[in-house]
Amino acid sequence: MPRHFSWRPYVAGALVGVLATLSVLVSTLLLGKTQYLGASTTFVRAAGFIEREVDPARVKANPYFAKTAPKIDWQFMVIVGIFIGALGASVVDGSFKLEAVPPVWRERFGSGVVKRALGAFLGGIVAMFGARMADGCPSGHGLSGLMQLSVSGFIALGLFFGVGVMVAAFVYRQKGGLR
């Protein structure tokens, strides 16, 4: 085995496969409604909650918010749970670390917090607009879609990653080639 070999991503990933299967089983048995892992729909619901505080009539009249209403559902609580689970796991094993700018970003764009915030914010807008258009993200399309051998999952994950590779090469490329 090469020097840097680690079982970590394989074992944690395989356990997510077990979790996804158990989630389908238990949600079907207990709720009578089969739940597949996903994440991006919750961002629509969250946007609806916030927008409703500012302009409730606009949310009410919007056909997309009618389809994906602001409510706390199963997936919304999964997202809340991800926060709790990741916080707990990182505190327990000591890998919790406060970080204002990620190292890879700092090497390319410097340690400015504003620049990082702008990049993440604008990237976030584009990514979520795309995820909602494609009707899923790497969880819903990537994990749940491919587990079900869905054609849409293969196309979506291929494009997510393929375009990600091209844009990353362009954004993070430095003099003297890729770092």
Place this chain on the structure above:
Amino acid sequence: MSEQWLGLITGICFGALLQQGRVLRFEKQVGAMLLQDMTIMKFMMSAILVGMIGIHLLVAMGIATLSVKATLLGALIVGGALFGAGWAVMGFCPGTSVGAVAEGRWHAIWAIAGMVAGAALYAEAYAHLEKSLLAWGNFGKITLPGVLGVSPWVVIPILGVVFVLVFVFFEKKGL
């Protein structure tokens, strides 16, 4: 048990596993897109490998049904490309952004804010897109075994072998 409690428990397990797999980090996500560190691919493909067997067993036993997303070619191509571009710059996907903040990488909060704004923008654009781009290239809720006209138990072992070969390749290259 309510839908919300079940979701919370599922999410706590998911978050802990994402964190232990070390896939929540900016450098792991961008590292994969720079073809330097395939941690997130190893993680996702391992999950898919186990999950596709488990879920298809549940379907074969008549316990659960699939919930396949429709293949809308126009929406998938344009939306998928936009997601990929945004993902590379932001360095997180929707699920991992929340977990990243939880393990102290608080800069992911900007990504979350951007994604909420992006969702609101999409809600504004939806009425126009529904009749144009989203209506183009609708192949319905199709699966790979369905298209090939074979049982999923033909596709699953083949994909399994391909995935394992990819894992071997990653490890040989030290990715």
